[in-house]
Amino acid sequence: MAKTKQVSPPKKNTLSRPEKKNLILRFANLILIAAVLIVYLPSLNLGYTELDDSIFIKETRDYNKDLSNLVTSFHRGVFNETEDVYYRPLLLDSFILNYQISGEDIKGWHLINVLLHLLAVLLLFHLLKKIGIEQWIAFLLALLFAVHPVLSQAVSWIPGRNDTLLGIFVFSFMIFAIEYTNTKKIWYLAIQFAALLAGLFTKETAVFAAPAAWLLVVFLKRKNWLDRTNIFLYVSWIAAAGLWFIVRSQATLKNSDLQIGEVAGTFPARLPVLLQYLGKIFMPFNLNVFPIMQDTVYTYGIISLFILAIIIYFSKYRDWRTIITGLVIYILLFIPALMVPASLNDQDFEHRTYLPMLGILITLSQTALFRNGLKQSHQLIAGVALCAGLSILNIQNQKKFNDPLTFWSAAQKSSPHSAYATMMLGARLDKVDEKRADELIRKAYAMDSDQKYINYYVGVLLQTHDSILQSEKFFIKELTISDYFQSYFHLARVAFEKKDHPAAIKYLEKYLERNASDPQANNNLLLLYLDTGQKEKGRLQSEKMKQYGLEVPGELIERLK
Secondary structure (H helix, E strand, O other): OHHHHHOHHHHHHHHHHHHHHOHHHHOHHHHHHHHHHHHHHHHHHOOOOOOOHHHHHHHOHHHHHOOOHHHHHHHOOOOOOOOOOOOOHHHHHHHHHHHHHHOOOHHHHHHHHHHHHHHHHHHHHHHHHHOOOOHHHHHHHHHHHHHOHHHHHHHHOHHHHHHHHHHHHHHHHHHHHHHHHHHOOHHHHHHHHHHHHHHHOOOHHHHHHHHHHHHHHHHHOOOOOOOHHHHHHHHHHHHHHHHHHHHHHOOOOOOOOOOHHHHHHHHHHHOHHHHHHHHHHHOOOOOOOOOEHHHOOOHHHHHHHHHHHHHHHOOOOOOHHHHHHHHHHHHHHHHHHHOOOOOOOOEOOHHHHOOOHHHHHHHHOOOOOOOOOOOHHHHHHHHHHHHHHHHHHHHHHHHHHOOHHHHHHHHHHHOOOOHHHHHHHHHHOOOOOHHHHHHHHHHHHHHOOOOOOHHHHHHHHHHHOOOOHHHHHHHHHHHHHOOOOHHHHHHHHHHHHOOOHHHHHHHHHHHHHHOOOOHHHHHHHHHHHHHOOOHHHHHHHHHHHHHOOOOOOHHHHHHHO
């Protein structure tokens, strides 16, 4: 009996006592909440970047106002109802709901981004504990995720919320998939199915969430892969993917002209992105709001890979299963970004690191950063201090998203080989430095004359310098490349200059189909109807203008009588 008294009770007490006494761990969730709010509440003062955010908030205000479009979002592309290859219904729905709350006040949009990130951080903390990582390590890894500057684009840039939403759904999916294998409760099976389905309707990257969850359940947690419980999991995953595919196939999306060979050729060419972003995670000193592979250095990535190898090598009691699981998940969740051809999207946006970051965090849990024999309390203090330093870098990086000129200046400086960044900076400098703006537009055209929107901006440049007739071919070409509707307005001016009033009317009518409340275009169209003797159309046009709250000039009202 004496022996039984000496064995386990003291060990249980000594193991549990530090957890209870450590204030950081006792208030872990509150600290994570505070960290997110302290780091990201300054983002509420950020404005528009004019990279997609103005499209989703201003240009699609009519779509966002209508709650019935919560269903419509599942039947269309994200930027255009039919001429789009991107399918993001839940992102569009988040914008609709956001608009009901805050209208076009961008503070409200930034606040929702912060709150979504906060939820993702708390879910990540729970997930890391769920897969067996000690609470104090899981806390530090979640804190690192909460404040890491490489993820600031996902929070500070309104469209970056797509990856935050994806993180919420995928983390939830993984948590409940593991919970189901532990408890075999049908309720958890249903929740993980719904979470995976939501992830798929957020971004197609969620296709790789199921293999990642398999690694956590079978490889890391050592569950029998043919266990009856796991079979039910697999069936639910296939069902979710099938349902998503059926709904997506019914959407009015543009059939992609991309060939399998082009995608397959893209993958190996973009593999270095994995190394580049490893460098951004370990050494976040070369962050870029508009990165392209050509202008992203490899030095930080190579150094980071060496550092990762070293801290794994010198780790005490490392678990190779966890290390391998983390590295494979990092690669798995990055695969979709590696398969996007440059012809569709040449940018390697940092918000895409949001979900793959999970794999790196899992791997870090087994490195010398934590498995080093130091006291837990000392490591917690050191970890919090490191995160405080990263928070400062994060807040500094957020400032690049302050306004269009700041954003595109940073983009062009960090990605000088990007024709798009050069063009967009030139367009934003138009009212500030006209000479510099002209130089940048011409430079961007020389870099890539088929770049989306470049022909539009060259046409505008020519019209500004009274070369109105010369601008026509550029606007026509832009319509064949991007179908950018603003081109119709300028083509109407060309037609008017050529005294081709029927063509001018046609262009203005097409323009107003996409921007119905534009005052100048409505006024010009009414004037043209009257000048061509089309009084009945003029009266109808006058009524439309009144419906939009536009003033009809008195002299035109007299002419309508």
